[in-house]
Amino acid sequence: MPDAINSMVWILTTLAIAVIFDRAVLWFIPRIVSARAIAAIRRRAGGVNRLVFHGLNTPMNCRTPLSTADALMTLCPYDVSVTPLRLGVTIPDDTYWSICCYGSNADNIFAMNDRQLPQRTGSNVFFALHTEGFPVEKSDNEISIPLKSACGILLIRTGVPDPHDQQTLAKLESNQRLACVASQ
Numbered sequence: 001m002p003d004a005i006n007s008m009v010w011i012l013t014t015l016a017i018a019v020i021f022d023r024a025v026l027w028f029i030p031r032i033v034s035a036r037a038i039a040a041i042r043r044r045a046g047g048v049n050r051l052v053f054h055g056l057n058t059p060m061n062c063r064t065p066l067s068t069a070d071a072l073m074t075l076c077p078y079d080v081s082v083t084p085l086r087l088g089v090t091i092p093d094d095t096y097w098s099i100c101c102y103g104s105n106a107d108n109i110f111a112m113n114d115r116q117l118p119q120r121t122g123s124n125v126f127f128a129l130h131t132e133g134f135p136v137e138k139s140d141n142e143i144s145i146p147l148k149s150a151c152g153i154l155l156i157r158t159g160v161p162d163p164h165d166q167q168t169l170a171k172l173e174s175n176q177r178l179a180c181v182a183s184q
Contacts, residue, residue: 030106031106038153041077042077045077049076049077054072056071056163057069071096072173075156078129080131080134080151084129084136086129089127091114091117092159096157096159100155101145101154101155103151107148109147110147130144130145130146160172
């Protein structure tokens with residue numbers, strides 16, 4: 001009988017350790033990876049709530065497996081803990097466009113592409129990023145993005161018809177330049 005009790009205690013202890021380890025890994029790892037990514041993007045941007053133009057993915061600058069080489073990437077480390085963040089974008093004609101918000105725990109909080117927008121391509125669209133429960137006044141042409149996480153990463157992808165056309169790349173970047181401004 002003592003062997004059965006010892007075996008049961010060993011099994012239950014092992015199971016408890018496995019469950020605790022599993023929960024700890026699932027909670028900590030995404031937050032650690034996300035915190036490192038946010039810190040790296042903050043360094044490149046020179047702070048929060050500033051756009052960083054990553055450019056086109058090449059084998060030298062991309063660490064994401066199976067990423068697309070014909071998408072212009074724009075990143076913004078956001079912090080809306082004090083004030084909402086407003087982002088204005090001109091949606092390009094005849095190409096793919098999307099916006100995603102990732103929280104500090106790596107959750108994809110919001111995603112929208114050009115086909116889901118009420119206004120079609122060629123128009124100016126404005127987004128108001130704010131924490132859930134924070135009242136924000138928005139204009140008619142503004143999309144509200146309530147965020148569970150006050151800090152995170154905003155990612156904008158724009159399809160590029162010809163990756164070698166520098167004039168088109170500059171125009172696509174200028175459609176977003178100086179648009180990431182904290183609300184007053």
